[in-house]
Amino acid sequence: MIIGYVRKSPSDVNFETRLKLVQQMVDNLRDRSLVDKVYVSVSSHASSPFNERDLNKNDGIMEKLNHVTGNTSDMLEYLQSIDHDICLTSIDFAGIASRAYLVKDLLEEYPIIKKVAIETFISNNEILLLDSQLLLSDNQVLERFDCRKKLIQRSK
Template structure:
């Protein structure tokens, strides 16, 4: 299964980070479908530099996940 198929099918929240659209797909129709069906949150560099609290959404874990020893 490719990434776009997974994103379209999953019920889980997914955080996808990319630098440009070509990092997601080179097919404009795929991008249009993805963007029309899902919520997007865009963090622009200039805004984050001016207001570091803009990244507060990423501070959402209760605690670190315990890995096996």
């Protein structure tokens, strides 16, 4: 099963713009990665632990999104409750996390995540499919998640 994860950093953009940007990421994952479910964090830092994301109110954005299964907490609950293999996919490395140790912790806590797929269409037009065991055993591969030293300007 392919699970998509969308994360949007906190910013001063207005409600409609944030809704449009998050929905576009959801739609991109559904169209390009053929995900079965999409979980969304509408306002969290890439450097924050997964269990601390989405603790604040989301101002109604989640209710307005189409084709979304839930937030980060819902995803973690789902991963805890199932017994089949998962491929977790996201747009860019920072879409999941910008700290390698957060990814390592996630993979160790949820061993049902067997693969991690990273869409890098923005920078080099490819999808990287990473084996979870390789990520856990090879720090050089895992360090690709240490990717955000400063904010990347994607589009306006």
